Amino acid sequence: MSQVRKAKAKAADLPQFDAVLPMTRRAQIAETLRNSILSGRLAPGTQLVESKLATRFGVSRGSIREAIWELIDRGLLVNRPYAGTFVASLDAKTTAEVFSLRCALERYCFAELWPKRDETFRKEFTQRYSSLVKTVRARKYFDTIEAELHFHSYPYEFCGNQTLLDVWHQLSQKIQLSFVICQAVERGVEFKSDGDRYTKSFVANTGRYIDAALGDDLDKMLREIDRHLELGLIAVMRQTDPLPTPRRKNGR
Amino acid sequence: MSQVRKAKAKAADLPQFDAVLPMTRRAQIAETLRNSILSGRLAPGTQLVESKLATRFGVSRGSIREAIWELIDRGLLVNRPYAGTFVASLDAKTTAEVFSLRCALERYCFAELWPKRDETFRKEFTQRYSSLVKTVRARKYFDTIEAELHFHSYPYEFCGNQTLLDVWHQLSQKIQLSFVICQAVERGVEFKSDGDRYTKSFVANTGRYIDAALGDDLDKMLREIDRHLELGLIAVMRQTDPLPTPRRKNGR
DNA sequence: CAGGATTTGTGCGTATGTATA
């Protein structure tokens, strides 16, 4: 009785549940840790101790290890054999690389999807845009990061190239990480004092971006991608530079 | 004495060893499995049974599981929860996606490295080219796959963009996988009968590629990338299409 | 620079959930 019901009963007379999670413990833990890292609750450089996580989560050390390795493979954690596993950081060089590569990917993405655009695309993209603007205006910094990624992911999803989407997901986590690091510095300093100006320019900036994306001039859109990402990069770099790498990185 | 020496002794008077491997068992097993898959000894669709691998390798199941998950994250294996882990296959659509995306990456890569090219670049790239040609002429199919990847990897290594190199490594494994699948069909059929013609056109084709790469016309090189990859794609696709996907893929 | 504390890496037995013949 207390068990989870199988979805064998007639599905017609039941409300839509959100796809009963066939998640293994490993996946659940990885998800939780990922959220903690990408929301900044686990600061870069923090060591993750397997045994402590195991007791805190109430699971065995093996499950923790597997979840940890999943995040290592995705670049959110770094491991030094026998020394420990730490939340990854990003130096200035890597940040620049990520933004530069993203630029190339996004140009490719829009070139591919350009002739496929339809009403669905315009509607969904606009919808994500307005929900992003709403979040920014509400000054919810953590949610803004998430909303921005959600917005910028849509072209990759719509493009229909699964391989490209995979690469984007990998890259987007590093982008999110750079935002987290940036935000850790910004928090309580610039964001509050200059909040209005920041919000205004952000909305205007992203507005130009989506306008071009919904327009009819592909070349203009490609230039807009360059401009948009360059602005994003310098915003992040201003905060990244003075921050020294907490630990030496290990390339495995 | 029989232990691996630490690299603490004065490094000056010693020849360059290849970075004393601080490999954990997990890494060693993953490496072995990767080679087995990419060399075709483990055919696509094959199920990997943890317990059997564990006894065969003489290690515990934990180590096997971790190595397996590493390869899953790299796209060489696919996992269906509680069902098993299988060697990945590539359908025609994914193959086309991989080649298309590679084209975009390679254009970006050459655009970035173009002004940085120097004598080291020309020398090393040429060296890898001639060793590739030698392998092709010797009709060693497995080695050819490896040599071709080694050749095409150099621009990414030289470019100096570590993030790009990471993405390339991920993509190149799928490319290698497509070659393996292609080769499984080709083996003993076309390769033998038409070997001479194949070898000749391959060498000529790659020759044009490296000539452009060492030349002074970037636009010409970018066009050459398009041409080279299109040829590669149709060569693979000819073999990929008739092969049905052994199992339904699971997108996790 | 020694040595102990800490943490990871690894092995193994076992129990349970899930898929598949």
Add this chain to the structure above:
DNA sequence: ATATACATACGCACAAATCCT
């Protein structure tokens, strides 16, 4: 519908390496 094979997960033990005092 049952049975079997297997993946998933737990718990403990010990070895090995790092870190720190």
